[in-house]
Amino acid sequence: MEKELSQKKTEILPDDNVKEEDKIPLKEKLAYGVGALMDGGGVALMSCVMLKYMTDGLAIGAAAASTIIMASKFWDAITDPLMGNISDNTRSKYGRRKPYMFFGGILLFLAIGMLFLPINRFIPTDAGKIAFMAVMYIFYNTCSTITQVPYCSLASDISKSYKERNKANTVKLVFTAASSGLSYVIPLLAIESYISGKITDIQYWLFIFLVFGTLFGAGLIICSRFVKERVTVPKDEPKRKFDVKEYLVPFKIKSFVWHIVMYASAFMCMDIISALAVYYATDVWAGVTLFGMNFSSMFIIAPLMVTAVLAFPLARYLMDKKSKQFAFRVGLPCYIVGGIMLAVMSPAWTPAWLVPIVAGLMGFGFGGAQMMPWIIFPDTIDVAELKLGYRPTGAFSGAMTLIRKTAGALGVGMVGWIIDGFGYIPKLAGETVVQSETVLLSIRLMMGIGIASLMSVALVASLMYKVTNKKLDRIRHLVEKENTEGIEKFTLDEKQEKFALIKELVGYGKDEEKQAKQDLGLAD
Numbered sequence: 001m002e003k004e005l006s007q008k009k010t011e012i013l014p015d016d017n018v019k020e021e022d023k024i025p026l027k028e029k030l031a032y033g034v035g036a037l038m039d040g041g042g043v044a045l046m047s048c049v050m051l052k053y054m055t056d057g058l059a060i061g062a063a064a065a066s067t068i069i070m071a072s073k074f075w076d077a078i079t080d081p082l083m084g085n086i087s088d089n090t091r092s093k094y095g096r097r098k099p100y101m102f103f104g105g106i107l108l109f110l111a112i113g114m115l116f117l118p119i120n121r122f123i124p125t126d127a128g129k130i131a132f133m134a135v136m137y138i139f140y141n142t143c144s145t146i147t148q149v150p151y152c153s154l155a156s157d158i159s160k161s162y163k164e165r166n167k168a169n170t171v172k173l174v175f176t177a178a179s180s181g182l183s184y185v186i187p188l189l190a191i192e193s194y195i196s197g198k199i200t201d202i203q204y205w206l207f208i209f210l211v212f213g214t215l216f217g218a219g220l221i222i223c224s225r226f227v228k229e230r231v232t233v234p235k236d237e238p239k240r241k242f243d244v245k246e247y248l249v250p251f252k253i254k255s256f257v258w259h260i261v262m263y264a265s266a267f268m269c270m271d272i273i274s275a276l277a278v279y280y281a282t283d284v285w286a287g288v289t290l291f292g293m294n295f296s297s298m299f300i301i302a303p304l305m306v307t308a309v310l311a312f313p314l315a316r317y318l319m320d321k322k323s324k325q326f327a328f329r330v331g332l333p334c335y336i337v338g339g340i341m342l343a344v345m346s347p348a349w350t351p352a353w354l355v356p357i358v359a360g361l362m363g364f365g366f367g368g369a370q371m372m373p374w375i376i377f378p379d380t381i382d383v384a385e386l387k388l389g390y391r392p393t394g395a396f397s398g399a400m401t402l403i404r405k406t407a408g409a410l411g412v413g414m415v416g417w418i419i420d421g422f423g424y425i426p427k428l429a430g431e432t433v434v435q436s437e438t439v440l441l442s443i444r445l446m447m448g449i450g451i452a453s454l455m456s457v458a459l460v461a462s463l464m465y466k467v468t469n470k471k472l473d474r475i476r477h478l479v480e481k482e483n484t485e486g487i488e489k490f491t492l493d494e495k496q497e498k499f500a501l502i503k504e505l506v507g508y509g510k511d512e513e514k515q516a517k518q519d520l521g522l523a524d
Contacts, residue, residue, distance in 0.1 A: 022159045022230060023159075029172075031223050031225070031227050032168055032171065033172045033176075034175060035154070035222070035223025036176040036179065039152070040175065040179035041180060044179070044183035045208075048188050048297075051415060052191050054068070054133060057194060057201070059426050061420060062417070062419050063417055064126075066416030070410065071134060073406045076402055079142060080398040080401050083100075084393075084395045084397055085394060087100060087149060087394045088395070096232075096233075097151065097154055098227070100147065100149075101147050101150055101221070101223060104150075108143045109216070111143040112213040113209040115140050117136075149394065149397050149401050156377070157229045157231040159230050162378065165378045166375055170316060174309075176374070177309045178309070180370075181302070182215075185301050188277065189296065189298055192296060247399075249384075250384075250396045252506075253506050254507040255379075255380050255505045256380040256383070256396065256399075259373065259376050259380050259465055261457065262376075262461040263403070264404065265461065266373070267373075271407070272414070272451075272454075273304075277301050280342070280447065281297040281299070283443065285347050290352040290355075300342075302356075307363030308366045308367045311331065315330075324375060327368040329462040333365065336452050336456070338361045338365065343444045343447040343448025344448065382475050386502060386505075418442055419443065471505065495521060495522055498520065499516060499522060
């Protein structure tokens with residue numbers, strides 16, 4: 001297929017030949033990036049502190065806390081695809097995506113404030129705390145859905161040119177990485193200060209509420225005001241009715257499936273590390289000092305996130321020179337080795353300064369895996385359009401958002417269920433509890449086994465993902481010609497090419513292949 005595509009170079013626009021209406025100004029790219037503060041930071045914030053906040057701040061059992069986190073995903077399974085359909089069917093002068101980002105940004109600010117209320121002061125019972133946290137976590141996730149499904153759809157709608165989309169999404173990923181880093185490191189330091197009694201529950205609540213509520217909400221509002229939706233639909237185009245079958249459409253596109261496996265595996269791994277980091281630091285390495293400070297999760301997450309960002313330029317270079325999937329997977333072996341090293345290292349014989357060095361190695365390996373998924377996502381929409389005849393952006397965005405949140409919740413949930421099964425003892429903020437050796441071993445094993453398993457899955461999925469820039473150029477050419485001239489104007493070579501691209505990148509069902517050949521006028 002690649003050889004055939006290389007023979008069609010004359011039909012492909014040169015790299016610098018982007019239509020004027022498809023170009024994205026720098027100011028707009030920056031506004032688009034600011035919207036990613038919630039995209040990168042929201043899941044990071046919940047992954048790193050929610051479980052620890054409930055077990056060691058509110059004295060909720062680890063299994064119950066994990067169940068709260070997972071239960072909200074059943075609600076997301078309904079709301080995320082539904083929001084995708086609502087967004088796709090919206091026709092307004094402000095666009096299909098931006099109104100939800102604007103009003104959702106306001107709601108998100110309120111949701112974070114409600115979620116971290118100091119309920120120890122007015123809810124004395126465990127049952128009451130569990131009920132309150134369950135309701136507020138669902139409310140937070142609903143606000144996240146209202147904003148994130150439309151925002152993620154912008155990755156495809158911001159420009160018809162995949163070259164411009166790549167540039168905009170690279171800017172977005174810088175903001176995503178910065179927000180992720182801040183939302184991992186700073187809340188971990190805050191939760192450690194809270195559970196150790198250095199700050200009060202009121203101070204902790206105000207800090208999380210005002211800093212991250214403002215950061216996430218304001219970012220979405222700014223993005224909604226200054227970003228243009230260039231891929232639009234005519235106002236008179238019929239709206240697509242919501243159908244349960246729409247849930248399944250993204251998962252019938254082979255390229256999207258392999259992409260989502262890459263994405264979910266890599267970020268589920270990061271969520272597990274984030275949830276474990278505070279337990280690893282405060283329990284496994286309890287009593288150890290480094291650089292004159294008590295050993296903290298900061299010594300794991302900070303170097304990991306910093307080196308991941310430093311690896312972005314290399315990932316971008318490899319993306320242009322090789323492919324996006326190659327840039328995704330090239331550093332994964334470093335991540336796997338680092339995770340195994342964290343699992344086997346013990347404070348009994350390992351110098352503490354080795355931990356941040358190993359974490360830095362992991363981050364360097366994670367840079368490409370963090371950067372590529374949202375650059376790849378719009379490409380899967382182009383692939384789907386070739387077969388479906390329309391751009392199912394909302395459905396795909398809803399599916400991707402749902403899978404991301406579910407994978408993160410499952411990863412964090414597994415941490416809670418496993419440490420609870422091994423006998424983890426919850427506590428209130430300020431209490432001191434020494435966990436058993438069995439619990440400490442379970443934390444270390446999850447580090448090694450979880451990272452090695454998930455990153456291996458991501459590595460295999462990247463090898464199965466076959467979309468390239470040459471194929472995207474041909475897909476764009478075929479889609480534009482079909483939209484403007486009709487498929488009857490296709491040459492025989494173009495019909496054969498469309499069939500071959502769909503077969504390789506999308507896949508045909510059992511009875512679809514024969515029908516597709518008939519529709520294209522190809523001999524069986």
